[in-house]
Structure formats: C-alpha cells, structure tokens
Amino acid sequence: MTMDLFDQSPPEPRAEPICEGAIVLRGLARESGAELLAQIERVAGQAPFRQMQTPGGHTMSVAMTCCGDWGWVTDAKGYRYQQQDPVSGAPWSNMPALFRILAADAALKAGYAEFEPDSCLINRYLPGARMGLHQDRNEKDFDQPIVSVSLGTPVTFQFGGMRRSDRPGRVPLEHGDVVVWGGPARLRYHGVLTLKAADHPLTGACRYNLTFRRAR
DNA sequence: GAGTCCCA
C-alpha cells in the first residue's frame, strides 16, 4: 500500500449512515456541481423559481421550480404532482441526463438499484429560508427512495422519526453532498434549519437542493 | 377527511 502525498485525484466519496435506510454520500456531486448549476439555470429559464403557497395560506420561504414528467406544486388546494407548470400551463422541461445519471448512481450506492426518477424538485434557499419538518408522502410508491443533492452554501439537515414530535438528528450538508433515504426511513420527517449568510464560489449566498423522486 | 413543507 503506497501513500502518495501529491495525489491530485478527487477523494473517494464517503458514505455516512444517518439511520437505518438513510445515508449521506459525501461529495458525490461535487465534481459535477458546475454543470448541475448550469442545468438548473436552463430549467429556471423555462419555469422561473417561485415561492408557492401552503394549503394553510403561508408563503414558503424557499423558491421552487421543477423538471421531469411530474412537478411538485402546492397552493391553497393542497400538495400534488402535476405535469404542467401552474403559472404558464406548459409542461416542465425534460430532466437533464446528468440529473438522472447522478440520481441513479446515488440510489445504487445506497442500495437501491434501477432508480428512475420521474420528478426533480429544485429548491432555492437564500439566507433566512428554511424548510420545516415534513414527510414526502405525495408519491405513489414508497418502495422508491428519495435522492437529495445539496449545492452551494452549507446547511443543517434535520432527519427525524415517523412522528413530527420525534426529535430530529442534525446532519451538516455541504456542496456536493447527496442524501438518500428509503425503505424503513422513507416516510421519516425531515427538513432544514434556516440558511445562514455565507458565500460559495459557484452560487454566492445561494443554496440549491435537487430532490429526485418517483412520483408515479 | 387528514394532512397541510407555515408561524409565534
């Protein structure tokens, strides 16, 4: 076993279990970060980031857009997946090949073969934005995992239990980290703490999150 | 009908 102090190859992504069924793949998306961000810009050209309304009548602090066959939306009528942008009426833009490949690779590394997402929700956080504890439960098949990619400034991810009242654990996430959860963890409550002011060379003060799901 | 990714 040789040790090369001048090795310039990227570090092998490390896998850190969060709990049974949930794992962080550290840095898996770091090398493709710039290209992922370019694709986010393209998607947002078709369907601009918007702060949607919750069924309770509040404006979300996170701005969202979608790509893929099914986009997640929320308004006074509730949460749902739909095939058209509710503002323009146009279909969501195609999911970039890089997105599908990254999501499938992350799922495979987490033990889920043949993950073929049909939905990518893109969340944009500016300083002060947050995401309260919630479950992802609008999807048809809970046997399919969730793949969540972090880009830009760091944040603290919360990963809780099956009830909202279960105190969540905390997982710091950085640019390029990918979280995958499924199986016994598929319906666990999760969220992120309020984004702090910070600067990232590729995104400035911004944090983006790509959430890949099999909606139907 | 339950849940509601929100706020104080």
Next chain:
DNA sequence: CGTC
C-alpha cells in the same frame, strides 16, 4: 444558542 437551544427546546418545546
């Protein structure tokens, strides 16, 4: 800052 944290938890409720």
